[in-house]
Amino acid sequence: MRVINFAKAINEALACAMEADQRVICYGLGVDDPKGIFGTTLGLQDRFGEDRVFDMPTSENAMTGVGIGASMNDIRPVMTHQRLDFFLLAMDQLVNNAAKWYYMFGGQQSVPITIRLILGRGWGQGPTHSQNLQSWFAHVPGLKVVMPTTPADAKGLLLSSIFDDNPVVFLEHRWLHNVEGDVPQGDFWVPIGKAHLLEEGDDLTIVSMSYMTIEALHATAHMKALGVGCDLIDLRTIMPLDWEAIAVSVRKTGRLLVLDTASETGSFAGEVIARSAMHLFDVLKQAPRRIAMPDFPSPTSPALTRGYYRGAADIVRVTSEMLGQDLKPDAAEKNRQSPHDVPGDWFKGPF
Amino acid sequence: MRVINFAKAINEALACAMEADQRVICYGLGVDDPKGIFGTTLGLQDRFGEDRVFDMPTSENAMTGVGIGASMNDIRPVMTHQRLDFFLLAMDQLVNNAAKWYYMFGGQQSVPITIRLILGRGWGQGPTHSQNLQSWFAHVPGLKVVMPTTPADAKGLLLSSIFDDNPVVFLEHRWLHNVEGDVPQGDFWVPIGKAHLLEEGDDLTIVSMSYMTIEALHATAHMKALGVGCDLIDLRTIMPLDWEAIAVSVRKTGRLLVLDTASETGSFAGEVIARSAMHLFDVLKQAPRRIAMPDFPSPTSPALTRGYYRGAADIVRVTSEMLGQDLKPDAAEKNRQSPHDVPGDWFKGPF
């Protein structure tokens, strides 16, 4: 093991998959350009050639269908988009074809494609570059939806996604690309559908995903120092959902707080809360809560995003309310020096 | 007042809007054809001319953008699609443009378009002609989402939608087009954002929408005869949601069952249950429940749809479980003579 960042972990997973299996191809706008999709695809074309690693026209819908078709003849396409928002053009291919093909043709032909979508945030990405539509994907039967947080999970889940026989939507948060962590070398898989218990504690269950888990880690560290222990469940994949991991924890703590990177209404956090209300009603000691983004488009100005995004302080504030203790929410943010609209000092914009 | 069917009520609303306001236009594949979108647009072209009522190329995405653009210069477009499924091609225009325009340009220009989408069911509509994606639309800040059940609401809500200054997704269930009811003549509006209490009772709150409300009416009539009284709340619009109507009822009954026409996971029913768990936790006497479609694509064969769709018997069955009484679920279906895959004897297929 050694420490690398999330972007490098993605890059390793791609290289590893392409090395192991000739069938794997990788394409998308800019996969072979000098920036290599935030570093995640750097070097792949040199190593695996222009047939297997290629740029594409700005034609999101057709290029999704092309991947679907190729996958039917034993190719394993990995398509990448620099923002999820661009992929709204391809909903027909994703939903009407990829998600349904295996079912509607009676199980004869599955569509093993992986679609990497990057979720934007901050530095004025604004209304058309910051959408988080994971609950849309989770609502479509037939898709798998993966949202890793740690570099190790990014690598291990991407490998599992590529070799999964079904269409996988793989959501990478832009603010995670520079997060560092231990990542096993070589062929390393993390199973789809298993959550990860990152912190343990008896007072509260926090269910989280993707970048919000980083905020949750700040919050739980802060609260632990104050004597409050939380189970922090990083979902890793929201579809299939590891309901058992949530249920076990909520049976223990009786309290549930769910975090989401998306707008609140219709969020996947709501789905988790609904299930807890339906299936864990008797063990819940109090009303579950959720922290998600407001039901507004993302604004651009930093003066407006400050109040839009939710983070560690909000998590501590809501936990304080739930537990009836003052856990000093404002202090939870104090140690973080960067402006609120960048993931860290490494980020200099503009994209 | 006189009794007309839902399709005729839509037709009246369109005629009424176009009569009252020169700015209203109506377009979509087949709006001027002999079938007139299941009768809903019959006669409009004759009456209002080819400039204001027109067919279009099979170009769902651009034609949505065209409506958006026209609406910015004081036109009121009503676009129609014979199935919601086709509209997946237009998500970019709907979500990235229509929903956000007013917000992202600081409130200077709204997008007053109405998009009618028809929800298919039965007679082998199958995986690509039966999707119900209302929770997608409700998750996108800036859209309004209307789902009428009764002919009167269809008329009154369509008129409100057309003259609303915001983009409205207006969802018509194919199985409602022949439902009859009293509909006021002339200019008749029903406000967006107000639910309708269709039945009253103290034992259970049923929250429903669109065609599922018809099933709920069968179920509540059956249960009333057995002495069980339900509040039946027909949402009519899911965004904005009339939360107050739900809260008032649940505070009274303490029990909540939510119905949805869509696949269960990520359904809008889940959102209603999540909110009830978060905001009405203390008044809930037991775990809330939901009845939605399974997390599978819709199959085509009648042998497969029989077990796929949910109806009155399921509502009675779940209510029985919730109340701990045997309410004879099977009997709730007994009086209905048509095969399960058609809305009634009037329906002869194929579309």
Place this chain on the structure above:
Amino acid sequence: MSLTARESLDNPRVADAGLARELLYRMKRIRMVEEAIAERYPEGKMRCPTHLSIGQEAVSAAVGMALRAGDFAVSGHRAHGHYLGKGGDLKKMIAEIYGKATGCSGGKGGSMHLIDRDVGFMGSTAIVASTIPVGVGLGLSIRLRGGDQISTVFLGDGAVEEGVFFESANFAALKKLPVLFVCENNFYSVYSPMRVRQPPGRSIHAMVGSLGVPSESGDGNDVVDVYTRVRSAVEEIRNGAGPRFFEFTTYRWREHCGPNFDNDIGYRSQDEFLSWKSKDPIERLEGQLVGTGALGKEDIGRMEADIRHEVEQAFAFAESSPFPSADETFTHLYKD
């Protein structure tokens, strides 16, 4: 066969009647299957939207014959002819329309979602233009895997209006993929005539040519000509020439969806229908073959009897097949 179909027919001395006979047989088979569906549809046992291709059989028959079983094809809502032309299993198709477990999609797809992977028919779906990029992706897979297969995309004149067609053609041209686009221009999209959908005077095939895909148009009711031209294009595609596009004009005789004639409802005229009916591709070839003495009335009678028998068997198979069991609703969500 050593001569192209066109040569053989143009030159009676060397006529290879076998080829023409085969084309006739294939067209008749599609016609008789579709007629049988139309006849029985009102019974209410085929409970799904069903789009018949009666009148348009020539393209299906000719293109299917120009392809190998190992070649791929995809199609849209009006796919019966394409499926059968490509060699798809008739029994499984009828059973699928009946929603039976023995259907080609196990009853999950119905008339609009057909598949027969054994003969390279990779799927038809009901969203207009939605399989076009899928067919192009199959072409890409051939390029990546090597070999001389080709991928065929059947589409209509309405599908041409979808942006995804344009995007797909662009990519096929960019990568010179082995893709054959076959557009049946029957002048209508549901009830909508060309006039309300595409600019006056614009030619579909010329437009596609200017996108970068070599294109031509032809009479879609002249089965021998369709066969001859497609066949030579197929050879070129196999040899690496890149994609080709054909626009074949033809006509749907019955209603857009369902079994009936609908010239009375007003979107097209009885005259128009009759003028196209007089160009029936089957009568035309049959007339030629009988005229030149290549086929006798008797041969034709035998051909029809054979087909009738096969069709009856297919319907019998469908009717007698079991429905899928109720729990099949809940299988095939994911492949394990």
Place this chain on the structure above:
Amino acid sequence: MSLTARESLDNPRVADAGLARELLYRMKRIRMVEEAIAERYPEGKMRCPTHLSIGQEAVSAAVGMALRAGDFAVSGHRAHGHYLGKGGDLKKMIAEIYGKATGCSGGKGGSMHLIDRDVGFMGSTAIVASTIPVGVGLGLSIRLRGGDQISTVFLGDGAVEEGVFFESANFAALKKLPVLFVCENNFYSVYSPMRVRQPPGRSIHAMVGSLGVPSESGDGNDVVDVYTRVRSAVEEIRNGAGPRFFEFTTYRWREHCGPNFDNDIGYRSQDEFLSWKSKDPIERLEGQLVGTGALGKEDIGRMEADIRHEVEQAFAFAESSPFPSADETFTHLYKD
């Protein structure tokens, strides 16, 4: 003015230097605004993705000048030039990039989402090709409401690859809408050259022509020629001739997004850049005007000083403007 720009410049005796001077002024203004943004961007106060149009000013200047304030225009991510060319308020644009309350979108949009309805600039957005149908819809609205306005759609060579462009052009042609499409072909989409996106040898304008929209191409760095041709097309569109498409070749000097030069990172060569730099539209016209004596060095100095002053004022305005208050995050969801 009685002569077209081309005539006036070709014929020094009757030169209407006023027109050329105005074009020069407009180009310089866009250039100097963009240069100022580039210079100050590293300060980290313009906190949004920002796409500069340095090198491409001619099209913005000429097309803007050929339009009336009452005409509509829409654009994409690289819209500063189009906004300014159309007459958009400079102060409000800079303030918007700074995220200020006084910005043209109240700080909600940033560089990629500009609007100035007072001059018909109806919006630019950051999803490639997304405003193209919006511009066509504005054209439809003009048709419905009457009058001789036109609607202008600015797009890039990458946007041409989106299906929605094709669909929009089809509809504009079908309905003969008063739409002017202006495509700036700068040969790149982000870092991707034409070669990986569009078939070799295909001409964008010829393709669009075959869709049914009369099309031509031109040198996008020859501002007078752009103006002359667009102006006459605009007149035709106003008179009901239907849509027109122009492909103007030009070149972006700096990185796709952000303030820097990036010829070193490998996707294009310094030579290519230099050859385009030598075709700088501003130097070219300036050279001509100075060469013919129509403008003196002094005039130019004055012009630049004026612009410099205006630009400084705009930045001062932006810097000194207040940020939107925190609760503005939660306004403008719906219009009441």
